[in-house]
Amino acid sequence: MTETEHLCDIAVIGLGVMGRNLALNLNDRGYKVVAGDAFPDVVVSARAELEPTVTVVDTPIDVLKHLKAPRTMLVMIKAGDPVDALIETFRPHLQPGDILIDGGNSHYHDTERRQALLEADGVRFVGLGVSGGEEGARHGPALMAGGDPDAVAAVSAPLAAIAAKAGDGAPCFGTFGPGGAGHFVKMAHNGIEYLVMQALAECYLLLSGPAGLEREAMAETFRRWDETAASSYLLEITAVVVDEVDTDTGRPLVEMIKDSAHHKGTGRWTVEAGLQYGVAVPGIATAFLARALSSRRAPHAASLRRLPPAGDAALIADDLGKALPAVMLAAYAQGLSLISEASKVNGWGTELATVARTWRAGCIIRAAMLDPIADAFTADPELTDITLSPLAEEILETAERPLRRVVAAAVADGVPVPALANSIAYLDGLRAKRVGANLIQGQRDLFGAHTFERTDKPGVFHHEWPVVS
């Protein structure tokens, strides 16, 4: 046996939930893995769990001497400063050609900055979005890569091997362009995740409130919806969450969970990117703001609700199930439109069909709808907005009216449904014959001579409006 045959193919650095499971997944696919973590207690527990299949070393830097050249390291640590600190520790020890893959939820601007920094040393840095949580990491996540094409190509084999496989057998591993494109696609994925989760939380509110469904009936309803065009992982887990019983109290566990949502940043970044690129992501913003609002509610807030229920319970439940595909369409539309614009501005060349295909399995936003969404983008390469496709017509044919009715009933009942209401407003904003922006242009021209375009002739115009004092 030659000396290099003892060496490992890849290192995993950061042995939390994701790192450990990705290490085992890589090992299952025939890759020899060395793994390290900065924290001695994590190393001890990782050793107990991973050895002898995976070699666990005492510190991150120790992985270097166990690796074949070019040395490839998959970093799965907390995003932000820890990644910069790790890079600073590694930099003096890295050699030209070495590849660092950051699989954490890093901001795409950070990824671009780190790539530029390491490029000066000849070290290649790939920004990899990973989705699928613990289960996905172990048995097949969706992977979204971005960075120098040669570097991405060099790590494609192990990444495609560990990725989830879609129904047609294709690996859910996509490459989306240079720089931070991979982390941008992952960020937009999480934005969509926020909106679908918020919409499902509102469905739960309506089913448990105005519709008056108890635990089992509610779980059954979500399970039934999972057999429709809205079929998705998030719907499936919603049924599981509402069905769980608290062993302490015997009540539904979800009722015992504090009504206040947390976040780690990716939803906010998606909204910030929407603002930066001028792409409307109102549903994602609404979902993010609803989480923020949920943690700022005064303890006495519930007593402020005065309205008696006004909706028809059976109708609400029925309409909700029919409405969900439209809400999901609005969520995917917002995330994909944002990716499309960022790709255009940055020259990434990100293909929306590939994004939708990569999300079909392994990730949190996997859904039946992603197959026809991918097909719609393949059929029309000029398409940048899924709400303008024949698929949208098909979905809205059955979902639009129920969504309008359910939002009206919720508003009448005083049930907060910002994501559902925003979804119909978003679809109307894109598809209505008129949106009233002509009046805004008139107002701007009156008070600031900002000019306007006309419907009947080209050019830019200013009107001498009557003076308003």
Ligand SMILES: NC(=O)C1=CN([C@@H]2O[C@H](COP(=O)(O)OP(=O)(O)OC[C@H]3O[C@@H](n4cnc5c(N)ncnc54)[C@H](OP(=O)(O)O)[C@@H]3O)[C@@H](O)[C@H]2O)C=CC1
């Ligand atoms: N969990 C999930 O579902 C998903 C997570 N991600 C992303 O993957 C990355 C890892 O996530 P996850 O495994 O859940 O996180 P964990 O917190 O479980 O693990 C992160 C690892 O990084 C270590 N770590 C923390 N701070 C530092 C530091 N300053 N320097 C070096 N190592 C550090 C942690 O050590 P210690 O335990 O001692 O803090 C731990 O070993 C994150 O960026 C996360 O956003 C992406 C997709 C899904």
Ligand SMILES: O=C(CO)[C@H](O)[C@H](O)COP(=O)(O)O
């Ligand atoms: O990336 C993920 C899934 O795709 C993570 O689970 C993410 O951390 C969830 O985001 P948040 O904590 O903000 O809800």
